[in-house]
Amino acid sequence: MAEDTRTRILNAAGPVFAEKGYQNTTVREICRVANVNLASMNYHFGHKERLYIETVKQAQRNKIEQVPQPQWQTGTSPAEKLRGFVRTLITRMMGTGEAPWQTRLMMREIMQPTQACQELVQNYFRPQFEILLGILEELLPAATTQPKRHQLAFSVVGQCLYYRVAHEVVALLIDKEEREAHYDAQQLGDHVTDLMLAALSSPDSWLTSSRHSSSGLESSTERRIENTSS
Amino acid sequence: MAEDTRTRILNAAGPVFAEKGYQNTTVREICRVANVNLASMNYHFGHKERLYIETVKQAQRNKIEQVPQPQWQTGTSPAEKLRGFVRTLITRMMGTGEAPWQTRLMMREIMQPTQACQELVQNYFRPQFEILLGILEELLPAATTQPKRHQLAFSVVGQCLYYRVAHEVVALLIDKEEREAHYDAQQLGDHVTDLMLAALSSPDSWLTSSRHSSSGLESSTERRIENTSS
DNA sequence: AATTGTTTAAAACGCGCGTTTTAATCGCAG
DNA sequence: CTGCGATTAAAACGCGCGTTTTAAACAATT
16 A cells, blocks of 8 residues: 555654754665665655655654643642653653654754754644743743743753753763763753742742842843953 | 965864764865865865864864863852853854854764764863852852752753754744844843852752752652653 | 975766666556 | 556666875975
């Protein structure tokens, strides 16, 4: 049947594209992995580029059906929701090669977007972003401005993405013993959650005041070395 | 003179490698940009790979001499030091194509390290990491464990790196008006700093207690949807 | 002047890749 | 049976790239 080999190609292409990127991936390798003839791939997709785009779409479809809007039981505290959100996100990020290829493929699109990225944002990133904003809304003073909410959401996401982006560098900075003891998704997720909750529940008015904060020192506009490179 | 064309090649190679990555860069293009003959590049570097490695080393040397260990005046508050550190870091990250090629090249090495990465960590990332840890040490209770200190440092760095890694996605999520009003290095740096300071000065014992925190709710071990992908 | 290291111009080699083609087979609907 | 879409095998085209080569100039040193 038609769909059979088509999806076989797509499922083979996913992990390969995810691991090696678009340029470093050869159509021949995908066909070899898929046990499919070279001409057959051309029959279904024509270009390598179309195959790639379809692969990204497939990844996004996979993830969306795997991740229904999380429906917490009524009464779940926002802090608990945040913990769940962060843990899920960081779980997806962790793991070197074992991470699901969909996530790795999406990370590539984040870092250097192609044609496929806009759709990815619309169908996947933005909904996730909105969920996070919804959780934060419950935790934040009503007076919190929208830009501040957005930046806080990015603070959450940024901390989580870091453990994928800089996974190899972390492995070079932190010795194996400490990594194995403290760098699983659970502990890292709890760390990010605790940090955010501590910051949000701070007695200071740093969230709503337009500038300046905390213990009453800080001079924010002094010039310093300013190395804007050569 | 010998050095002249050699450095001309290196200076031409830097931006090109930074923008397009190793594979997508052609030796011919570098030579064209450098106004240098193809054979001349072979004369000095032999392989494309050696040229790349030398380029990364050059970037690292540039950055190191541009960024002397920041010596704050005695009496500078740790909060102020943190603000300066974060602002410098985030300034390097911001900007799409205008960012210095050294930073962009290093980001590529972070995301998918090559041979050149280990040296980069030793000579550049680790020193920076140590500086940040030194600043945090002044802000943290003495009882804070080392793993916690490390994770806090990564929380700082992660939030900053995000604005480079996900720059394009942020541009798709946040409309132009808000971006232009709130997404400069200064404001984002202050946000990250304020968030960290608020979290660190939280009255809760989340930093030192082994698990659980804040307002006395949280159940951290419940199972949820758990989508570990297909 | 002769030597040696540097640079250029131009061409070619060799290979791998994306893409196309051809010819042949299989299954199935009309 | 006939045709048609799907699939395969194998080969080839065409191109771009990394690399090498050749031959000739140029510069500085000896």
